Amino acid sequence: MSFDRDDLIGSSTRMIVAETGLSRGGRPVGVPEALILRIAEGRDRAAYAQLFSQYAPKLKAFMMGRGLTAIEAEDLAQDALLNVWRKASYFDPSKASATTWIYSIARNLHIDGLRKQKRAQTLPEDLWAPEPEQAPDTHLIGVQDAKTIGVLMQTLSPEQREVVRLSFFEDLSHGDIAQALSIPLGTVKSRLRLALLRLRAAFETRAESKSAKIESKSV
Amino acid sequence: MTAINHHLDEVILLDYHRGRLNAGQSLLVETHLEMCPHCRTSLRLFDAIGASMLEDIVPVDMADDALELALARIERPEEAPEPRVAPELPAYLKGIDLPESVRAAAFKPRYWGAPGVWMAHLDAPKDGRGLTYLMHVKGGMQMPVHDHQGLEMTLVLTGCFSDDRGAYHPGDCVSCDEGDHHSPLIAADDCLCLIAANAPIAPKTLLGKLLQPFARI
Numbered sequence: 131m132s133f134d135r136d137d138l139i140g141s142s143t144r145m146i147v148a149e150t151g152l153s154r155g156g157r158p159v160g161v162p163e164a165l166i167l168r169i170a171e172g173r174d175r176a177a178y179a180q181l182f183s184q185y186a187p188k189l190k191a192f193m194m195g196r197g198l199t200a201i202e203a204e205d206l207a208q209d210a211l212l213n214v215w216r217k218a219s220y221f222d223p224s225k226a227s228a229t230t231w232i233y234s235i236a237r238n239l240h241i242d243g244l245r246k247q248k249r250a251q252t253l254p255e256d257l258w259a260p261e262p263e264q265a266p267d268t269h270l271i272g273v274q275d276a277k278t279i280g281v282l283m284q285t286l287s288p289e290q291r292e293v294v295r296l297s298f299f300e301d302l303s304h305g306d307i308a309q310a311l312s313i314p315l316g317t318v319k320s321r322l323r324l325a326l327l328r329l330r331a332a333f334e335t336r337a338e339s340k341s342a343k344i345e346s347k348s349v
Numbered sequence: 350m351t352a353i354n355h356h357l358d359e360v361i362l363l364d365y366h367r368g369r370l371n372a373g374q375s376l377l378v379e380t381h382l383e384m385c386p387h388c389r390t391s392l393r394l395f396d397a398i399g400a401s402m403l404e405d406i407v408p409v410d411m412a413d414d415a416l417e418l419a420l421a422r423i424e425r426p427e428e429a430p431e432p433r434v435a436p437e438l439p440a441y442l443k444g445i446d447l448p449e450s451v452r453a454a455a456f457k458p459r460y461w462g463a464p465g466v467w468m469a470h471l472d473a474p475k476d477g478r479g480l481t482y483l484m485h486v487k488g489g490m491q492m493p494v495h496d497h498q499g500l501e502m503t504l505v506l507t508g509c510f511s512d513d514r515g516a517y518h519p520g521d522c523v524s525c526d527e528g529d530h531h532s533p534l535i536a537a538d539d540c541l542c543l544i545a546a547n548a549p550i551a552p553k554t555l556l557g558k559l560l561q562p563f564a565r566i
Contacts, residue, residue, distance in 0.1 A: 175420065182419050187408030194409060196367075204411055208419060215423045226393075230400040237399060241368035245375075279401040297363055298402050304360065319360050326359045330394055 162228035163221075170218035182211050185229075189236050196240065197301030206243070210236040282332045290325035293318055353385045355521035361502070362388060366395045372473040373481025377504050377522075377545040380450045384520035441469065442483075445507060445541060456483060465490050481545045486510075488537045496530030499547035508540030 165181045168174035186207040193203035213235050221231055283291060296307050304322070308315040357378060364370050365378040382389055412418075436455040459469040465487035473481065486492070488508065502524050505517045512531040517523055525531065 175423070178423065179416060179420065182416055186411050186415060186419070188403050188406050190411060191406045191409040192403055195406075200409070203409070204415065207411065208415065208422070211419055212422050216427060226396070227400065229404055230393075230397050233400040233403050234396045237366070237368075237396070244368045245372070279397045280405065283398070283401060294398065295402070297367065298399050301367075303369065304364075322363065323359050326363065326391070326394070329398065330391065 162232075163223045166214065166218050166221045166228055166231070167223070169215060170221060178211075178215055181214065185214075185232055186211055189232070192299075193236070193240065195299045195301075198240075206236065206239055209239055213239070279329070282329055285332065286325050286328060290321050290328070293321045294325050297322060353387065353518075353520040355515070355517055355523055356385065357381055357388055357502075357522050358524055359391065361524070362391055363395060366392060366399075371479050371481075371545075373471050373479060373545045374502065376450060376454050376471065376481065377502050377543050380448050380506075380543060381504055381520065381522050383448045383450050439469070441467070447506060451483075451506065451543065459483075459485075479545070479547050481543070483541060484544055485539060485541045486535045488535055488539050490535045492533045492535075494530060494532040497525045497527055497546075499527060501525045501544065501546040504543045506541045506543055508538045509536040510534060510540050510542075511536070 162181060162184065165174075165177040168177035169181070189207035189210055190200070190203045193206050194200060198206060210232065214232055217235070221228070225231075226234070283294070286294070292311065293307060296302060296310070297304075300307075302310065304318050305315055308318045311318070361370070361374075362378065365375060370378065382392065433453075435453050438452060439456060439458065441459045442456070455472040456469040457472050459467045462468045462484075467485045469483045471481040483506075486508075502522060503517075504522045505519050507519055509516060509518050510533045511517065512523075512533045514523070514531070516536075
């Protein structure tokens with residue numbers, strides 16, 4: 131099996147891997163959105179190698195936090211990136227940042243795995259189906275990158291931030307979270323609700339001010 | 350379709366996002382999402398929150414040959430995904446305007462729970478005390494007063510019903526929890542709902558108590 135794989139990779143791939151290393155100081159690389167577009171347009175293996183190195187170890191860490199073993203998390207990171215390769219042409223940077231798109235692929239695979247042990251890699255073509263025209267709210271999120279949310283997260287109270295963090299990072303029920311923090315379940319839920327409403331409201335304000343700016347420019 | 354006024358609770362939506370709901374609850378959430386742009390936006394927000402945490406996480410090294418393996422995998426021809434065959438729509442649902450996610454789900458044969466009321470349970474593995482079923486009630490009927498021993502989510506698919514908290518139209522979702530009690534009144538048209546309950550309902554009236562064993566809810 132192993133020489134089988136060697137045959138498949140061949141020397142050209144090794145050159146590509148080497149080239150990726152060299153290109154670090156050369157042409158502008160590192161923007162993950164651009165890497166995905168290069169995969170979509172040119173089946174660019176060097177771009178893929180770079181994206182893989184950047185995201186796979188993070189996805190592995192994330193999934194270990196969600197309760198997977200190191201081996202399961204490694205497999206999931208592999209599968210997620212394979213889906214990035216296969217579905218790159220569906221990536222739309224105006225809808226989501228690269229990190230958000232990759233995260234949503236990994237999340238779908240994880241949930242699919244939880245639901246049915248073996249049904250991975252059958253994600254819908256477009257995770258975010260086109261919205262019906264003029265649907266309210268839909269313009270708000272998407273373009274926002276993950277860093278923006280990171281900033282917004284800082285506006286939450288430390289208590290709110292903690293329940294959000296635990297909800298995303300740990301495979302705990304809200305009851306478990308309540309126990310871990312020694313607070314009532316109702317408090318966990320209301321903190322979570324407030325935090326999410328707050329993040330959403332901040333999103334909406336940002337989106338509004340953004341579109342207001344665009345409008346005033348065009349006048 | 351009229352605008353949706355009653356949304357899913359953010360905490361439920363977040364539980365869906367992180368894969369903590371059972372099959373029936375997930376179906377209900379997915380059906381509401383299909384009908385509700387507001388909640389779809391929340392889900393995108395959750396993806397963005399998750400992504401922000403992914404950016405900041407301390408990475409864990411992959412295996413030494415991980416990149417080699419990844420590059421080998423993209424060279425392999427992609428296996429055609431198994432075609433998903435939607436289960437045949439039961440006769441009792443034919444002719445009803447249903448969301449795609451309900452069409453794609455499998456329901457057991459329906460049974461009559463009471464005069465003018467039929468139910469059909471989701472064909473899914475039993476998950477604790479949870480029950481998920483379609484309930485079809487003839488227009489103009491009033492359900493017996495009952496309260497709840499656990500979270501129960503009701504999503505209106507067709508028709509309309511109301512209780513003391515408001516009126517619910519297609520796409521609207523009402524959640525009841527322990528201690529909530531109500532007596533829904535169905536509007537003129539027949540009403541079809543998808544219900545995901547964590548625990549059986551608790552009828553308050555003698556009639557309700559008499560009916561419950563037969564209705565199997």
